[in-house]
Amino acid sequence: MSWLPCKPSRKEFLRKGPSDLGRRGRMISTSDRQDAVQLIDEARAEGARLQAACSELGIGTNTYRRWVRGDQDRRPQAVRPVPRHALSPEERQQVLEICHRPEFASLPPGQIVPRLLDEEGLYVASESSYYRILRAHGEQQHRGRARAPHPKGDPQRHRVTRPNTCWSWDVTYCVPRP
Numbered sequence: 054m055s056w057l058p059c060k061p062s063r064k065e066f067l068r069k070g071p072s073d074l075g076r077r078g079r080m081i082s083t084s085d086r087q088d089a090v091q092l093i094d095e096a097r098a099e100g101a102r103l104q105a106a107c108s109e110l111g112i113g114t115n116t117y118r119r120w121v122r123g124d125q126d127r128r129p130q131a132v133r134p135v136p137r138h139a140l141s142p143e144e145r146q147q148v149l150e151i152c153h154r155p156e157f158a159s160l161p162p163g164q165i166v167p168r169l170l171d172e173e174g175l176y177v178a179s180e181s182s183y184y185r186i187l188r189a190h191g192e193q194q195h196r197g198r199a200r201a202p203h204p205k206g207d208p209q210r211h212r213v214t215r216p217n218t219c220w221s222w223d224v225t226y227c228v229p230r231p
Contacts, residue, residue: 080128086120093117140178140186147177148186159198162187 089110096106107117140148151157157165162183169175178186187193194201213219 080126083125090117090120140182144177145186148183149190149192151177152183152187152192 089112092110093103093106096109097103103117104114107114151169152162152165157168160168162180165183166176166178166180169177184193211219211221
């Protein structure tokens with residue numbers, strides 16, 4: 054059995070975890086496919102059965118055969134039909150116009166949809182559709198007058214240099230002196 058330093062071994066495939074290869078519907082890179090096929094071919098040359106070699110990597114025999122044929126994954130280039138219930142371009146534009154109104158300019162979609170329904174009796178789209186449309190147009194950010202919330206940093210650390218200088222109920226905040 055020949056060994057090249059740049060070729061991944063069976064152990065490296067197993068270290069990645071069982072979901073990296075063979076989980077249904079998951080995109081697998083061409084290089085990983087080629088490496089898996091090469092490992093299975095080497096195992097078969099040493100006398101292993103196809104099904105046992107494939108199950109060791111966590112893929113099915115039909116998947117192996119498809120990879121050997123060289124069929125490329127065409128999912129990224131697939132033409133997907135537009136759902137019948139999708140919003141039309143006019144409805145999407147109406148959602149943007151509603152969000153740009155002065156009375157709704159500082160409100161999140163979670164407040165726009167119910168207010169619009171209560172005040173005008175108008176329902177254009179769901180709250181999640183509002184968020185999706187705003188995100189698609191690069192307008193999904195903090196929409197209020199107040200500053201956007203930002204995450205706080207780590208808790209304040211205290212350095213203890215001598216006894217009885219720092220009292221804390223949680224000793225994880227006390228950093229020992231190096």
